Amino acid sequence: MDLKQTRRRGDELEAALLDAAWQQLTQSGYADFTFEAVAARAGTSRTVLYRRWTDREDLLKAAVRRAGARAPIELPDTGNLRDDVVTLLHRASEARADFAVTLSVQLAEYFRETGTTFANLRELLIRRGRSGMELVLERAQDRGEITLEGLTTRVIELPLSLMRHELLWTLTRVPDDVIAEIVDDVWLPLLRARGALRDTVSTDSP
Structure with missing residues (x-):
């Protein structure tokens, strides 16, 4: 999904980014879990990700936390x-x-x-x-x-x-x-x- 076209903002945008990160992790593994790959999957730029997470470990933890919270x-x-x-x-x-x-x-x-x-x-x-x-x-x-x-x-x-x-x-x-x-x-x-x-x-x- 192209996040630029949907013009998401705030929490909605962050949730969509983390969903893309989780998909990247589960489908391609940690070796291919990069800001470039996640940004491409989300249809956005690496800059958008770097504004929220400092490195891929920080992004990974946030994606894991969101995925775990989906099934209370x-x-x-x-x-x-x-x-x-x-x-x-x-x-x-x-x-x-x-x-x-x-x-x-x-x-x-x-x-x-x-x-x-x-x-x-x-x-x-x-x-x-x-x-x-x-x-x-x-x-x-x-x-x-x-x-x-x-x-x-x-x-x-x-x-x-x-x-x-x-x-x-x-x-x-x-x-x-x-x-x-x-x-x-x-x-x-x-x-x-x-x-x-x-x-x-x-x-x-x-």
């Missing part, structure tokens, strides 16, 4: 902790599988060049404030299913961390049985062992 994950509210977390993992896997594959495959050279990892880039996608897992657990605490006192961030985020590891390892959506195993056989028993679960919460799947 709706927080579940099933009425019980176990089903909330299983549903959250399922939604996260569905929403992020293709995105994670793109980052893993297309950005291998970027990670080598910059000495960074997927974890560093993931920080761009973490919204400010409380995470989805924290919000889900806060609801469960309000229902009397759990106490968050003494739980570290690593323990709270463990289900998503294990799901993400599986996703990046297999480069495909995480199967339902694996998600259930993460929650039922790993995470809920850990919470019970730490005294965080109330007696009303089962560690068995329905």
Whole structure:
């Protein structure tokens, strides 16, 4: 799309530029992710890009952030902790599988060049404030299913961390049985062992 012909301005123009940058990255890879290529794809000039981003790493991070924000994950509210977390993992896997594959495959050279990892880039996608897992657990605490006192961030985020590891390892959506195993056989028993679960919460799947 020629941005000059559409005469876009401000946020609309920036969004279109970042969409073109993401397309360039996903279709041609990091080696061909240049200001020249992105400008050509967007139908504009390099100057327009340089007014907004200092270098291609800056542009890449902005494109990744926008692409990640396009598929927000709706927080579940099933009425019980176990089903909330299983549903959250399922939604996260569905929403992020293709995105994670793109980052893993297309950005291998970027990670080598910059000495960074997927974890560093993931920080761009973490919204400010409380995470989805924290919000889900806060609801469960309000229902009397759990106490968050003494739980570290690593323990709270463990289900998503294990799901993400599986996703990046297999480069495909995480199967339902694996998600259930993460929650039922790993995470809920850990919470019970730490005294965080109330007696009303089962560690068995329905």
